Amino acid sequence: MDISSVFFALVAIVAVVSALLVVTCKNPINSALALVLTFFCLATFYAMLNAPFMAAIQIIVYAGAIMVLVIFTIMLLNIRVDENKKHSHQLALGSVIGIIVLMMTGLVLTRGKVSQPVGDITNELINSQGHTELIGKVMFTDFLLPFEVTSILLLVAIVGAVILAKRKLS
């Protein structure tokens, strides 16, 4: 067992435990902080997969922007800690569905066959040209139209957020 698989196992355990904390914590702030930890673990995996640009935007966009927005909203609304309401049947049903999803993905993983590499992006190419440069080259040639549509999506989201959250003038 080499050092990288030991490191993978360590980070994977942290990721799964913090994901479980997101689901089980009573206080939403604790859930949000556990989710930030999960995002950092995923950024570590992206770095291990030799995708440093993905790791960077994972931390900047998810852990930086989105989670700050979520924590800001939790504190703005000043939500009390969940009371222990009785909904055990829902807990059981949700867990059963989650385990069914896990079993189905396990079935696909054991029965399926992954194809051999089809592209020409190797570790040597990434190390010599740079990951960000390669991503930029693909994004501004093959994916230029989706990239432009994304800007319209963000504009609509900005306007929508302002209109939804503004106080009614009455």
Add this chain to the structure above:
Amino acid sequence: MDNLNSYLILSAVLFSIGTIGVLTRKNAIVVFMCIELMLNAVNLTFVAFSRHLGNLDGQIFVFFIMTVAAAEAAVGLAMFIAFFNNRESIDIDDANIMKW
């Protein structure tokens, strides 16, 4: 190959945890965070496959998923604030006007 499988298994586990959270929690913001967890599990699958297949298209998809998640966060949290202003709660059981 073995490396790819371990990433896919981890991603499946994270996705299932997110599913359980969405189905069992009552606080709308926690449900939203569990959806983010599911999106991230899918992103990990995309990046792992993209690196395995030697093709960058999967990572471009991850970029677009992150953009959509950011837009979703802005609009979704604005909706939670509007809902809280009307109901003084963000329990998803209180969103029952359209219940049949």
